[in-house]
Amino acid sequence: DLIPNILPGDHISHFDLNKLASTPMAVYNKEKVLILSPMSKFLNQYWANLLKLTYPRELIELGFIVPRNSDGDKVLNFLEVAIKQVQTGPKEKRFSKITILRQDNDSIRSQKEKDRHALSIQKERRSSMALARNSLLFTTLSPFTSWVLWLDADIVESPTTLIQDLIAHDKPVISANCYQRFFDDSKKKESIRPYDFNNWVESEEGLKIASNMRDDEIIVEGYANIATYRPLMAHFYDANGDVNTEMQLDGIGGAAVLVKADVHRDGAMFPPFPFYHLIETEGFAKMTKRLGYEVFGLPNYLVYHYNE
């Protein structure tokens, strides 16, 4: 009565979605995790950090999507070498499946209905990222995936227990706080600073701005020209605080986000068009809430973005 129940020889797979758990007992239950990374640059530190994660590899599937340009070509070459090394190594250290997608020609560019001039560069970039994330998601999610970890390819450092730690909170969607290491010239020492400002709580001001916008306008958090006064999770980090502190969020970034697969299966995707004046990961958070789920962030749980 377990899933998948595959009738031998005749290619039928049965999946009972109700028996598919996403629980804090994930390792014990052998719950499968799909790690998805859009990747325009292959960073050794990202790969090294990925390999240090301690969730059992036989329960992990990986999915990558690379742009179709010379950057993408380079990524493919690095990725293949790196993957070959792991997947030809000891059986118990191999990932259960790896999918690499080459992005489609940016279909949004060839679309009829779009309003080129209304799109700021930022809007185009985010919209194109949303299309890439959707392609990756729609083609790699399987009936037996329990969790999806969105992990940007420029996240170069995280706790080795990242997956288990996020799973332990047992939330529909939960986002880590994304910081960056840098050398503080004034203090002459290594330090850290906030990096991702897309994890935020909605504000009165934000709602007011949205209500006065035309339908196809968007707010992109982290740009000074729109003062939303939204509380940003990046600023809630407390070095002495409990690492498990949770806060409810209304917008999220894509740096390191764990999603119960059922949330995606219900239809949560990354809107490439303005959805309540939000797109991509921020629009995803809004859509998740429209589906009736709650979205959380961990202000004191840090992952680190690459610093070039």
Place this chain on the structure above:
Amino acid sequence: DLIPNILPGDHISHFDLNKLASTPMAVYNKEKVLILSPMSKFLNQYWANLLKLTYPRELIELGFIVPRNSDGDKVLNFLEVAIKQVQTGPKEKRFSKITILRQDNDSIRSQKEKDRHALSIQKERRSSMALARNSLLFTTLSPFTSWVLWLDADIVESPTTLIQDLIAHDKPVISANCYQRFFDDSKKKESIRPYDFNNWVESEEGLKIASNMRDDEIIVEGYANIATYRPLMAHFYDANGDVNTEMQLDGIGGAAVLVKADVHRDGAMFPPFPFYHLIETEGFAKMTKRLGYEVFGLPNYLVYHYNE
């Protein structure tokens, strides 16, 4: 340089989405078609009609989702017998893959944010159908799917060339006209009548009604209490007209709809929440348009709904 390019032994699959065609030369190009049917009742006539379709079976994958109740149990039993017969028969007559999903407990019922009382029965039913369609779509679409045919499980008659015929129009989304056979008592003979009223063109009146609605209200076409005066494709059928006549649509039903897989991959799903005051298949049409694609219907191309 073709897809999929699978490195042997190490579980990497490469897919170049740009080389994945969805063209009128589908059979020649060996383009893969995914047929998706939500199914609360197993009808022999549906199955017989499915088996009569002439698109090559080795290029067809099937996906079903059944409710988790006694109706669903019955469907599963019938479906397994029917499938076993085909898949243990001659190799060249087998479908390339079959997935059966058992629906999750209706998660929308256990959701916090929903407004129970604002939901009419129709809204709940359509919303629950949307969740079922999304689960089916998100878990069966693969990187090598070119086309998705949504075919309701109570469509009991269609041309045997249904897939090729719809493909020939080379549209992002195209919907057949869904009629029903019945015995006309007044004329004492077999006749046909329109069945699906969800294929429609937006009207001034429809837009006006929507603009005066609260955010969470929906218009469901085909109910007399809201007079939208939307032109319905069901009424455009002309028995003597060209079967290839196309018309642009703004809302569609789910009876028999062919979708280029890229449209879904870009993010087009079935909104279980009001999206521009539309849900499920009607919301899907709107979302498709927001993604920059056009939606079409074939008023003179008929498929037939079961008549109990």
